[in-house]
Amino acid sequence: MNRIRLVSLLALLSLAAAGCKKDSQAQVPHYTIESPLVKRIADSTDLMAQVFSDTVFQVSEGVRESDVHYLSKEGYAMHAFILEVDLNNPKLKLEAGMPYNVPAYAMQTVPDMAKYMQAAGSPVLAAVNADFFNTSTGEPRGILVMNGKVMKTTWANARSSTFIGVKKDGKVFIGDRADFAAMQNDFEDALGGGPMLVKDNQILTQTDLSVEPRTGIGMSADGKLYFIVVDGRSFYYSNGITITQLGHMLKACGAVKAINVDGGGSSTFMIKHPLADVWQVRNRPSDGTNRPVGNAWLIVTKP
Structure with a gap:
């Protein structure tokens, strides 16, 4: 093969490769994110x-849900569920839920707790x-205050x-052990949690690097409450995250304080569906069914 023919062949191969690269790039779908919260997470973190896909809809006045299916930076399938609650709305209230709506240790699924509370x-x-x-036994690992009665002060x-x-004046407070020791008689309801993820608008360093289904709760400076559940333990559906990643997600939503609560098979995200008169567990608990748990946080409408 002479030099001219060799150069021509190399040029054709180069053009073909460029064309394939262009076609490959053209096939990457562009998705427009609908949820403002998902947009914040996508833009301000590397999660x-x-x-x-993402979906955002109004559960009720002051309560909005965002669901997102995404690929993590590590290349894993993920599904997350986010609830934004505007506690400035006078019709809304946060209440602690106990099994059978009684102040005693037991276990019950979150939907069944909702039925008894309603x-x-x-x-x-x-x-x-x-x-x-x-x-x-259902005994919580942290503290417990129910209906103004301090039931458990140990950890x-x-x-x-x-x-x-939830303080007796209706305001929600997130704190640590020292805060509870100083304020325990100020609360109408209080439930314990795990590590603090965000404090004073700063992500806190965590030593737990495990990847699991997670539940987190955070508060913004302007009175919005965020519940997040990230599913896990299912390779093709959702693989779970670390608690540090959960903290980044809550901070991106707007939380200046946030904590990790029970996860794994306990992680449950439930709403009263706006299009049907049913409570619907929106996530996929990793046990394959709703796990009975020791307590829950519920958003209720004031009478």
Whole structure:
């Protein structure tokens, strides 16, 4: 093969390769993100390599849900569920849920807790699982205040280090052990939690690097509450995240304080569906069914 023919062949191969590269780039779908919260997470963190789909809809006045299917930066399939609750809305209230709506240790699924609470006169709009618990008795690992009564002031281990409380004036507070010791008589309801993820608008360093289904709760400076559940333990559906990644997600939503609560098979994200008169668990608990848990946080409408 002479030099002219060789140069011509190389030029043709180069053009063909460029064409293939152009076609490959053209085939990458461009997706326009619908949810403002998902947009914040995608733009301000490196958690999402690509968003495949997202959905945002109004559960009720002041309560909005965002669901997202995405590819993580590590290349894994992910599904996350985010609830944004505007607690400045005078019709909304955060309440602690206990099994059978009684102040005693037991276990019950989140939807069943909602049924008992609603039967007692508090219409439930949404809920997530809350504190870690003893799987034999239902006793929470952290503190417990129910209906103004301080039921438990001890912490099971170092991991149980935070709490969320609803003060008697209706304001929600996220704090640590020292805060609870100083304020325990100020709360109408309070439930414990795991590590603090965000404090004073700063991500905190975590030593737990495990990847699991997770539930997190955060508060913004302007009174918005965020519930996030990220599913896991299912390779083709959703693989889970670390608690540090959960903290980044909550901070991106707007939380200046946020904590990790029970995860794994306990992670439950439930709403009162706006198009049907049913409570619907929106995520896929990794047990394959709704796990009975020790307590929950519920968004209710005031009578």
